[in-house]
Amino acid sequence: MLIIADSGSTKTDWFVVENNEITRTFRSQGINPFHQDVTEIRRTLNEEVLCMMTEELLSSDLQIAFYGSGCTVEKIPVMQQILAGGFSLPLQSVEVAGDLLGAARAVCGHESGIACILGTGANSCLYDGKEMISNIPPLGYILGDEGSGAVLGKRFMNGIFKGWIPERIKAMYLQETNQTYSSVISKVYSEPLANRYLATVSKFVGKHIDEEPLRKLVRDNFSDFMKYNILPYNEVSKIGFIGSVAVAFSDILKEVCNEYGFEVSRIDQSPVSGLLDYYSKLNVK
Numbered sequence: 247m248l249i250i251a252d253s254g255s256t257k258t259d260w261f262v263v264e265n266n267e268i269t270r271t272f273r274s275q276g277i278n279p280f281h282q283d284v285t286e287i288r289r290t291l292n293e294e295v296l297c298m299m300t301e302e303l304l305s306s307d308l309q310i311a312f313y314g315s316g317c318t319v320e321k322i323p324v325m326q327q328i329l330a331g332g333f334s335l336p337l338q339s340v341e342v343a344g345d346l347l348g349a350a351r352a353v354c355g356h357e358s359g360i361a362c363i364l365g366t367g368a369n370s371c372l373y374d375g376k377e378m379i380s381n382i383p384p385l386g387y388i389l390g391d392e393g394s395g396a397v398l399g400k401r402f403m404n405g406i407f408k409g410w411i412p413e414r415i416k417a418m419y420l421q422e423t424n425q426t427y428s429s430v431i432s433k434v435y436s437e438p439l440a441n442r443y444l445a446t447v448s449k450f451v452g453k454h455i456d457e458e459p460l461r462k463l464v465r466d467n468f469s470d471f472m473k474y475n476i477l478p479y480n481e482v483s484k485i486g487f488i489g490s491v492a493v494a495f496s497d498i499l500k501e502v503c504n505e506y507g508f509e510v511s512r513i514d515q516s517p518v519s520g521l522l523d524y525y526s527k528l529n530v531k
Contacts, residue, residue: 247306250521252348253277253314260295261518262303266526268518272298279325280316287325291332308333310340311525313348313517345517346371347378352520353486353512356527360476360508364499365489366445368394368471372479382475387441393471395491398451399444401463403430411459419450445491452494464495468502477506486512488520 248263258277262270274294277287296304310329317325325342329335350361350373362370368391372380387396405411406419407427420426434440451460476485485508492499493515500510514520 247303247308248525249308249310250518250525251277251310251312251314252345252516252518252521253312254345258314259516259518260298261522263522263525266522268522277314277325278316279314279321280318284324284328287328288332291328296332304333308335308339310335311521312340312342313345313521314342315345317342317344346381348517348521349486349488350378351524352488352514352517354484355520355524357484359483359511360479360481360485362393362471362476362485362487362492363489364393364395364471364487364492366395366442367391368397368475370471370475372481380479382478384475387444390474392474393468393491395445395448396441397444398464398467398491399447401467402447402451402460403434403444405459405463411463415454415457415459418454419447422450448491448494455495461498464498465502468495468499469505472502472506472508476508482507484509484511486510486520488514488517490515 250261250263252259252261254276256276258274260272260274261268275290277290279287310333312325312329314325322342326337326340329340329342330337333340346361346363346369349363350371353359353361354373354375356375358375359373360370361373362368367384367387369384370382371378384390387394387400391397402411406416433443437443451464454460455464485503487499487510492513496513499513503510512520
């Protein structure tokens with residue numbers, strides 16, 4: 247039996263897999279070993295995860311595959327110890343990896359390719375069918391993250407307030423979201439998590455994607471992602487994507503990838519279905 251966990255800083259989705267089928271799902275708060283200490287993570291496991299497990303499940307031949315943000319090389323052993331202790335499993339029954347490797351296994355499976363995450367942030371890697379072999383650093387939404395929802399929002403705000411996006415679109419956005427210039431500036435510079443706030447612009451852009459200036463905004467954002475994050479791998483191969491922004495603008499994303507000579511193999515909101523395929527080919531029961 248297998249438990250797959252897809253974890254971010256906000257939430258963790260847990261999937262119980264039996265005979266290559268998901269039989270149960272539940273959600274806990276996010277687990278991020280980069281931002282949380284061992285005590286806090288153990289408390290989340292005990293209060294929100296282990297209490298959801300049946301005795302039958304806990305006493306079975308269980309394996310855990312935990313993919314999460316904050317699971318760096320230094321933090322992976324810490325998470326392995328916590329999960330193995332919580333589930334009373336030997337260390338070899340627990341696999342911990344970063345969310346980018348999870349995305350790679352989900353979109354590429356056991357074949358080589360390029361895997362990308364396009365959500366609030368952006369990331370990518372070159373994958374050899376087993377492990378990541380190269381990663382262009384995304385640098386975050388201030389220095390990089392081209393292709394992401396946060397950068398789309400940043401460029402949109404620049405456009406509506408500096409005038410290179412038409413005034414009618416600016417008026418439409420401010421009215422629909424009940425915001426003003428002052429409130430936008432305050433949210434970006436005075437409140438926490440500006441990247442998440444900027445990424446919410448994606449919903450407005452998606453709703454009005456028939457507006458040519460907005461379509462061009464999305465296209466240019468994806469084009470910069472390809473130019474600065476994908477072409478440096480010097481590999482023209484299949485490419486796959488995980489994330490809300492990739493799904494929301496999948497038609498434009500495919501067009502841009504094709505223009506750069508890449509075939510899109512898969513675009514999914516979540517890595518779970520792809521990971522299920524990945525593990526089914528390992529004959530994990």
